Amino acid sequence: ETGVTQSPTHLIKTRGQQVTLRCSSQSGHNTVSWYQQALGQGPQFIFQYYREEENGRGNFPPRFSGLQFPNYSSELNVNALELDDSALYLCASSLEQGAGEQYFGPGTRLTVT
Amino acid sequence: SQQGEEDPQALSIQEGENATMNCSYKTSINNLQWYRQNSGRGLVHLILIRSNEREKHSGRLRVTLDTSKKSSSLLITASRAADTASYFCATVQNAGNMLTFGGGTRLMVKP
Numbered sequence: 001e002t003g004v005t006q007s008p009t010h011l012i013k014t015r016g017q018q019v020t021l022r023c024s025s026q027s028g029h030n031t032v033s034w035y036q037q038a039l040g041q042g043p044q045f046i047f048q049y050y051r052e053e054e055n056g057r058g059n060f061p062p063r064f065s066g067l068q069f070p071n072y073s074s075e076l077n078v079n080a081l082e083l084d085d086s087a088l089y090l091c092a093s094s095l096e097q098g099a100g101e102q103y104f105g106p107g108t109r110l111t112v113t
Numbered sequence: 114s115q116q117g118e119e120d121p122q123a124l125s126i127q128e129g130e131n132a133t134m135n136c137s138y139k140t141s142i143n144n145l146q147w148y149r150q151n152s153g154r155g156l157v158h159l160i161l162i163r164s165n166e167r168e169k170h171s172g173r174l175r176v177t178l179d180t181s182k183k184s185s186s187l188l189i190t191a192s193r194a195a196d197t198a199s200y201f202c203a204t205v206q207n208a209g210n211m212l213t214f215g216g217g218t219r220l221m222v223k224p
Contacts (some may be wrong), residue, residue: 002155004173033211042201042214043156054211086155092212101146104155 002026004093004105012111018079021108025072025093032074033102034066036103037088051075078110086112118219119202127223132189134218136202137182143205145178146212147187150199157186159200194224 005025013019016055025032031050035043045058063079072093077086088109092102120135136145144163148156162169162178162185169176175188189196199219203212 002157004155035214039153039218041201042216043212045211045213048210058211071155090155091202100144101158101161103158104148105128106155107153 002040002103002105004091004103006105006108008108009106010109010111012113013081015081015083015087015112017081017108018077019081021076021078021089021091021110023074023076023091023093023105025074025081025091026103027072029072029093029095029103031094031096032068032072033092033094034074034076035090035092036060036085036105037090039087043090046076081112083112118213120201120202121215121218123219123221125221127190127224128192128194130192132192132220132222132223133195134186134187134194134200136185136215138185138204138213138215139183140204141207142180143207143222145176145185145220146203146205147174147176147185148201148203149199150185150217152198156201174182189220192220192222196220196223 005024009070014097033078037043047057048055052068065077068074088107092104094102146161147159150156157168178185199217201217204212
């Protein structure tokens with residue numbers, strides 16, 4: 001176990017709705033990254049937060065947004081859900097900004113119908 | 114887009130055999146990492162190799178990096194049924210802060 005937790009485990013939403021996914025980082029880790037993993041593919045980087053500020057973003061539209069809190073927890077918000085947003089969403093925490101070893105949570109499986 | 118591409122996409126071997134997975138990437142990197150994923154769950158970090166390193170070992174794992182060919186390999190020796198999983202390489206570009214993953218190799222180890 002990595003010490004990183006995510007909630008909920010599974011979620012079903014309807015196209016056009018909004019969703020908030022939550023992550024609790026490993027204690028002491030000041031950096032959190034979020035990834036989207038479609039079925040049968042590798043994870044794709046959404047964004048990274050370092051000390052509560054966005055610190056890099058992948059090729060995802062603005063309807064994907066995030067927050068990081070002082071207690072090492074974070075959120076991923078997705079507005080105006082589309083069918084293609086169905087995926088496993090993974091958060092990963094690390095000790096430093098940049099990309100050294102990352103500790104992944106078990107993921108949230110989002111299904112958009 | 115995916116920077117790393119793993120080869121083969123799927124690999125099936127008998128317990129006790131060695132498993133070799135390869136990864137190719139396109140741009141200069143700061144480091145390359147290998148991760149393991151069981152049945153669509155979270156990823157587990159296996160090993161990190163920096164651009165100035167050529168080989169690293171961790172238990173039954175051996176990773177090589179050839180920056181001139183932009184490729185890496187992961188060798189699992191004396192495989193076990195419990196090694197059945199998907200294995201991903203991920204690269205970090207210079208001054209980058211994100212992992213760029215390949216599509217993964219699905220390894221099945223038969224008892």
